[in-house]
Amino acid sequence: MATDPTISLKIRTALGEYLKRDPDTILLTQHLRDDLGLDSMAVIELLYRIEEAFDLQIPDQDLTGLTNVGQVVHYVEKRLGKIESPAPVKKAAKQSKSKSKKKS
Amino acid sequence: MRSRVVVTGLGIVSPIGIGISNFWKAALEGQSGVSAITSFDPIPLDGYRSKVAGQVRDFAIERFLNSPHGERVDRYAQFALVSTQEALADSGLQMAKENSHRVGIIVGAGMGGMVMAEREITQLYQQQKPHRVHPNFIPTITLNSASGILAMAYGAKGPNLTISTACSSSAHALGQALHCIREGRADVVITVGADASITPLVFAGFCSLRALSSKFNDQPGKASRPFDRSRDGFVMGEGAGTLILESAAHAKKRKAKVYAEIVGYAATSEAYHMVIPREDGIEVAHTMQLALTDAGMTPSQVDYINAHATSTAIGDAVEATAIRRLFKSRTDKIAVNATKSLIGHTLGAAGAIGGIASVLALHTGNIHPTANYDDPDPACPLAGLSLSAQERRVKVSLLNAFGFGSNNAAVVFKQATK
Numbered sequence A: 001m002a003t004d005p006t007i008s009l010k011i012r013t014a015l016g017e018y019l020k021r022d023p024d025t026i027l028l029t030q031h032l033r034d035d036l037g038l039d040s041m042a043v044i045e046l047l048y049r050i051e052e053a054f055d056l057q058i059p060d061q062d063l064t065g066l067t068n069v070g071q072v073v074h075y076v077e078k079r080l081g082k083i084e085s086p087a088p089v090k091k092a093a094k095q096s097k098s099k100s101k102k103k104s
Numbered sequence B: 001m002r003s004r005v006v007v008t009g010l011g012i013v014s015p016i017g018i019g020i021s022n023f024w025k026a027a028l029e030g031q032s033g034v035s036a037i038t039s040f041d042p043i044p045l046d047g048y049r050s051k052v053a054g055q056v057r058d059f060a061i062e063r064f065l066n067s068p069h070g071e072r073v074d075r076y077a078q079f080a081l082v083s084t085q086e087a088l089a090d091s092g093l094q095m096a097k098e099n100s101h102r103v104g105i106i107v108g109a110g111m112g113g114m115v116m117a118e119r120e121i122t123q124l125y126q127q128q129k130p131h132r133v134h135p136n137f138i139p140t141i142t143l144n145s146a147s148g149i150l151a152m153a154y155g156a157k158g159p160n161l162t163i164s165t166a167c168s169s170s171a172h173a174l175g176q177a178l179h180c181i182r183e184g185r186a187d188v189v190i191t192v193g194a195d196a197s198i199t200p201l202v203f204a205g206f207c208s209l210r211a212l213s214s215k216f217n218d219q220p221g222k223a224s225r226p227f228d229r230s231r232d233g234f235v236m237g238e239g240a241g242t243l244i245l246e247s248a249a250h251a252k253k254r255k256a257k258v259y260a261e262i263v264g265y266a267a268t269s270e271a272y273h274m275v276i277p278r279e280d281g282i283e284v285a286h287t288m289q290l291a292l293t294d295a296g297m298t299p300s301q302v303d304y305i306n307a308h309a310t311s312t313a314i315g316d317a318v319e320a321t322a323i324r325r326l327f328k329s330r331t332d333k334i335a336v337n338a339t340k341s342l343i344g345h346t347l348g349a350a351g352a353i354g355g356i357a358s359v360l361a362l363h364t365g366n367i368h369p370t371a372n373y374d375d376p377d378p379a380c381p382l383a384g385l386s387l388s389a390q391e392r393r394v395k396v397s398l399l400n401a402f403g404f405g406s407n408n409a410a411v412v413f414k415q416a417t418k
Helices: A003-021 A040-054 A060-065 A067-078 B020-028 B075-091 B116-126 B137-141 B145-154 B164-180 B200-208 B248-253 B282-294 B313-333 B347-364
Strands: B003-014 B034-036 B053-056 B105-110 B161-164 B188-195 B239-247 B260-269 B304-306 B336-337 B394-402 B407-415
Touching: A003 A040, A003 A067, A040 A067, A040 B116, A060 A067, A067 B034, A067 B164, B003 B020, B003 B075, B003 B164, B003 B188, B003 B248, B003 B347, B020 B347, B075 B239, B105 B145, B105 B164, B105 B347, B116 B137, B116 B200, B137 B145, B137 B304, B145 B161, B145 B188, B161 B164, B164 B188, B164 B239, B164 B260, B164 B347, B164 B407, B188 B347, B239 B248, B239 B347, B260 B282, B260 B347, B282 B407, B304 B347, B313 B394, B347 B394, B347 B407
Parallel strands: B105 B161, B105 B188, B304 B336, B304 B394
Antiparallel strands: B003 B239, B003 B260, B034 B053, B188 B239, B260 B407, B394 B407
16 A cells, blocks of 8 residues: 555654654554554544644544554545555444443 | 551651651751742732742652652642652551552541632633533542542552541541551551642631731741740641551551551541631530540540640630640640641641641650740740750650631651550
């Protein structure tokens, strides 16, 4: 998948700052939870930073498709109108973990 | 038979020092940790009647904490993490060897995560962008954020509670920890008081209450002066104190150093007024008596009182009246001091920090001075107060703590049995 290098770098930089690691070591194929160790709260914090960085609002229903770095990059590109068609996003069969794990 | 409970570890973050040795050295020298507030940027300081506070200067969590748990919590919880790290190390307790379900945490906090709370509220109202409220806002401002992060940091799975009764919060934390261990519900309770809310809104709120000192803005070190005739209100402080409480049997089994024994506690309400104490001191005297009764002691056994003594005109006078009411002619033989004269009023942390001063007095025989006690107020006739450190053999000490909401607490400690 071709990605906008500026957007990709910005997102990987945000991830790198959050994870305290070199953005160059973060790959588009990496899964946010399984590979990068982000729990559901950390994913929400990351998306909060991305919303700020790109002046976006990410609706709740879009969260389910954002499970790896590449999906986040393509989602932002789509939202910013940088690509014409969205990246293939696998529909989640069940509710996102980011919503289901919290106590109220 | 109920378990005896002892104090086996201490830790502190205070305006006169981070770490027990720094704190205690400065306290015995009568140093003041009160300084001028430099900025509530962008709000001009001119609008504040009071301009001084007991601030913990140059605090950066990464310099003090050996774990990442301080990164996503507010300043008061960071203080709690640092004071607890010290107290646990001091106690020699090794969590890996403990039954984690038998180690509890009880935190007293009056205000909680106000740094983030104020920032997020301000931004929301200014920018009107609800989606920009930080996702960590709720977990941070929830009052049990400190007790929660402490449990995660140390794997303590026993009772985990937060007590919020304004300025008496952590005296109650000590008392509830005592009960918890006495009743056999835990072997160890990490007992903490923490607050850090010298923030533009909270500070303005206390100014509006006319509760803060404003006469000594040009001499910050003089502003907190409990029992002195020229006192004119309290000085806000910030900090945290941690005391490791454990059953005497558990401490003995692991050959722990014992600083003191905690033996009595009382909790009462005056059911009188949100911010004003009863002037006759009856309820305060009753609270102290109840705590002594809980300890199986009488007023004749008390050698030292760590007074609540915030430096307000009415509060100090009521406490002195109550002490005289209970201890009668023996009052003048009892050493009294006011830790807030050194560090200001640390709100929810005050009980724990006063508890640390009490325990250290029992352990070392040294009672720190009451700073700025230059002109004794005849309305507060307590001969045991001193501008200098006192060396006394202290066998029994009493800690007072009172909170807004008509709330009183008293805690009794005694010298460790040899």
